[in-house]
Amino acid sequence: MKVRQNLYIDRELSDALEALAAGTVGNKSRLVNDALADWLSRRGAKEIDDLLKLRLDRITREIEHARRDIEVLLESLSLFVRYQLMVTAPLPDADAAAVAVGRDRFEKFVAQVGRQLAAGKRTIGHDPDTGGAA
Known part of the structure; x- marks a missing residue:
């Protein structure tokens, strides 16, 4: 079911829409319908991207902290092993x-x-x- 809408758009957009509809792409209603559907789907995707960005930023920070902890542990272990090898007689x-x-x-x-x-x-x-x- 289609719903009739009366919209006002800028003259430049109207002229561009008229020129596009004159080609083989389709009529103005179909063009506006498809363009609006695409815009709304991108808007929803942007909201999802914004939510994922927050989570990915948090995960990135946690990975950076884990990397720092691993570096501290590896350095501590290497110093301990070097010390043990230097002071322990074979x-x-x-x-x-x-x-x-x-x-x-x-x-x-x-x-x-x-x-x-x-x-x-x-x-x-x-x-x-x-x-x-x-």
């Missing part, structure tokens, strides 16, 4: 018991990291004695 080759203890400690460490990650627990920022935030 084990003698003949000390198989010490090597076995080291291997066992490493396996327990890796297993604990796996358990922490699987449970979603964090050690950093939590007091190990109370289990709460530091």
Whole structure:
């Protein structure tokens, strides 16, 4: 069902519409109808884009904070590893018991990291004695 509308438009727009309708594109009603439908759909898309922009900006900020935290953790880890390698004397080759203890400690460490990650627990920022935030 179509509804009749009486609209006033500028002379320049009217002349351009008349010239466009004279071609093979269609009549003036169809041209105005299609143009208005396109404009309204873009307006709705703009509102959606505006809402998404806010969320994307928030997500971008969160990613930047996570990147900063990762950089701090990596730098801390690298400094710790470098320090440990510089101050810890290597084990003698003949000390198989010490090597076995080291291997066992490493396996327990890796297993604990796996358990922490699987449970979603964090050690950093939590007091190990109370289990709460530091």
